[in-house]
Amino acid sequence: MTHRQTSVRSLRSTGRRLLVPAALVLSVFALGGCKLPTFGQFNGATTQAQTENKLWSQLVILGIGVGLIVFVLILWAAVRYRRSSKNSEIPKQFSENVPLEIFYTIIPCILVGLIFWGTVVAENTVDTVVAHPAEIVNVTAYRWGWRFSYASSNGVSQHVMVQTSATPALYAKPATSSEYPQLMLPSNSTVRIVLQSVDVIHGFYIPAFEFSRYAQPGVINTFDFTTTSTGNFRGQCNEYCGLYHAEMLFSVKVVSPATFTSWLTSHAS
Ligand SMILES: [Cu+2]
Structure with a gap:
């Protein structure tokens, strides 16, 4: 051979x-x-x-x-x-x-x-983003908190602004406590998030959603979440942004579409 x-x-x-x-x-x-x-x-x-x-x-x-x-x-x-x-x-x-x-x-x-x-x-x-999300939420990060503003397809809009108290007293509280901002979302729906920052770079991070994205001044980041189950999940800033960075917590509360609609209507401004 x-x-x-x-x-x-x-x-x-x-x-x-x-x-x-x-x-x-x-x-x-x-x-x-x-x-x-x-x-x-x-x-x-x-x-x-x-x-x-x-x-x-x-x-x-x-x-x-x-x-x-x-x-x-x-x-x-x-x-x-x-x-x-x-x-x-x-x-x-x-x-x-x-x-x-x-x-x-x-x-x-x-x-x-x-x-x-x-x-x-x-x-x-x-x-991937869908053409017609059920809800659009404008998320604005600032030192040291989050602003959630809703613009739904039915014309109802409302603004929820919760200022994080910049005091060390909150350090022992979990992200889901009422002192921190809460992002309400409907379950089994696709929601558009329009993310930006008004000062420095922050990080919009929700562990249960396996999702993190920069909130940057002058840059708008757009993405969709399609929720699958109800629940109360923690969120936080994961980009060091200054003295009270550790206080930039928030929660995400996913409720049924009917509960969400009544909440949105009752908070409409
Ligand atoms: Cu931060």
Whole structure:
């Protein structure tokens, strides 16, 4: 058998070996339509958050799969080629193996490509805005509080402005306490947030929504939340903005659409 024939056979063999991990990786991403394990993490209170969590679950499953393959191969090599009384010879030594090097170069490239592709698709989904949101909320950040102003499609508008008390007395209070501003949202609805700052850069962060975005002076950031469940969630500024940055807390209260409409009407100005 010539050297060329040997190389072709090795490459074919490598190609067959590639099929197994490639199938593993593709099957993980094909699971996108299924309910994936959340590994104990809250699945998110918006469809956007759930999209991010799905990607996170896929990457964790992928990581576990890769980790298991690496661990098993290390264990196999350590046990199979261990030195013993029956086998005291040094295993075969070689300095290069082109098919193997191609194999372990292509696989990480495929993995990185899939992770990049999955991330872009998820980010595009999160950043998508609908043509006609159920509600539009103008969120204005300032040192040191938040202003929420509503402009619904039925013409009702109202302004809720809660000034955070800049005193250390509030430090022990949770974000959901009544001293802090509250952003009311209807459940199972798509709400547009129009975010800006009037002074310095702040961070609009809601952990349960898996969402954070800068509130910048002179820049308007627009995004949608599609709420899935009712609840009272904490929010905070996550960009250091000055002395009372830690006091820039707020809460997000998601209520039924009927409750939201009556609240909005009763607060209309
Ligand atoms: Cu801040």
